[in-house]
Amino acid sequence: MSKPTVAVLGTGKIGELVVAGLLRSGWPQENVLATARRPVRAAELTDRYGVDVVDNATAAGRADVLAIAVKPQDAGALLDGLAGRIGAGTLVVSLCAGLPTGFFASRLPEGTPVIRVMTNTPAIVDQAMTAISAGPHATGEHLDIAEQMFKPLGVTVRVPEYQQDAVTAISGSGPAYFYLFVEAMIEAGVLLGLPRAVAHELAVQTAAGSAAMLRESGEHPVKLREAVTSPAGTTAAALRELERHGIRSAVLGALEAARDRAGEIAAQAR
Numbered sequence: 713m714s715k716p717t718v719a720v721l722g723t724g725k726i727g728e729l730v731v732a733g734l735l736r737s738g739w740p741q742e743n744v745l746a747t748a749r750r751p752v753r754a755a756e757l758t759d760r761y762g763v764d765v766v767d768n769a770t771a772a773g774r775a776d777v778l779a780i781a782v783k784p785q786d787a788g789a790l791l792d793g794l795a796g797r798i799g800a801g802t803l804v805v806s807l808c809a810g811l812p813t814g815f816f817a818s819r820l821p822e823g824t825p826v827i828r829v830m831t832n833t834p835a836i837v838d839q840a841m842t843a844i845s846a847g848p849h850a851t852g853e854h855l856d857i858a859e860q861m862f863k864p865l866g867v868t869v870r871v872p873e874y875q876q877d878a879v880t881a882i883s884g885s886g887p888a889y890f891y892l893f894v895e896a897m898i899e900a901g902v903l904l905g906l907p908r909a910v911a912h913e914l915a916v917q918t919a920a921g922s923a924a925m926l927r928e929s930g931e932h933p934v935k936l937r938e939a940v941t942s943p944a945g946t947t948a949a950a951l952r953e954l955e956r957h958g959i960r961s962a963v964l965g966a967l968e969a970a971r972d973r974a975g976e977i978a979a980q981a982r
């Protein structure tokens with residue numbers, strides 16, 4: 713499949729990982745554009761990736777695919793600034809948490825195909841989880857283009873759009889939960905008297921090894937946890953403490969809060 717020209721509008725953390733990921737996957741440099749608000753950032757992106765960094769209107773005129781990677785609160789203003797600049801047939805791929813595709817469709821020329829994507833930061837190491845949903849006017853061909861963009865960055869799945877807020881709560885925000893847990897384990901290691909560097913290495917490798925085992929064994933996490941938990945052993949003592957502090961209900965509440973926040977972001981967006 714030939715590569716369409718993709719313009720990343722708003723090249724912050726997520727926008728940059730899309731630019732970097734496209735180039736790593738062999739997307740021709742001339743088919744990748746980026747936009748940035750600050751000249752210093754634009755220069756940094758050109759230095760780092762050799763791509764053209766242009767203004768939003770120029771990008772909209774040159775690209776086949778517009779990947780919207782600004783904060784949801786900035787998306788309305790971005791689209792207002794593009795009025796009359798988006799050509800017929802341009803595919804709009806939103807990476808914004810919370811915003812439904814209807815938010816974009818109502819601000820774009822009639823008939824513009826829109827796709828909603830939720831990816832996550834492990835895309836930086838080609839280990840992303842990306843969920844893709846068709847919005848208005850998006851065909852199978854448009855979904856294929858979105859997959860072509862995100863598959864090289866990790867795993868992709870297609871979901872109906874109504875599931876995207878839940879997806880955001882699990883995999884979009886998810887890396888932060890794991891980082892928090894690892895951070896807490898490192899602090900605990902220090903509390904138990906380990907040098908910080910040793911605690912860091914132990915916690916990170918344990919997280920990486922456990923994740924690899926989850927993926928490679930295909931076993932349910934309950935089974936893997938039981939295999940670590942010896943009768944009257946150390947693990948059972950630790951797990952009892954985690955349960956006593958309500959770890960399961962904390963996780964349920966946290967993901968509900970993330971899902972609800974996505975809904976609030978959509979309600980507040982202009």
Ligand SMILES: NC(=O)C1=CN([C@@H]2O[C@H](COP(=O)(O)OP(=O)(O)OC[C@H]3O[C@@H](n4cnc5c(N)ncnc54)[C@H](O)[C@@H]3O)[C@@H](O)[C@H]2O)C=CC1
Nearest residue numbers: 722723724725726748749781782783784786807808809831
């Ligand atoms: N950070 C994450 O892990 C994830 C973020 N997202 C979504 O990705 C989007 C971006 O998030 P981050 O990269 O974390 O934020 P960020 O703040 O790092 O990046 C946003 C960028 O957009 C730029 N920007 C804003 N308005 C602009 C305009 N009119 N023209 C050009 N550039 C403009 C800002 O200067 C900034 O560099 C958000 O909608 C967020 O919901 C989605 C999945 C994961």
Ligand SMILES: O=C(O)[C@@H]1CCC=N1
Nearest residue numbers: 809880883884885886
């Ligand atoms: O915190 C956020 O709103 C974004 C969306 C998913 C991950 N980060």
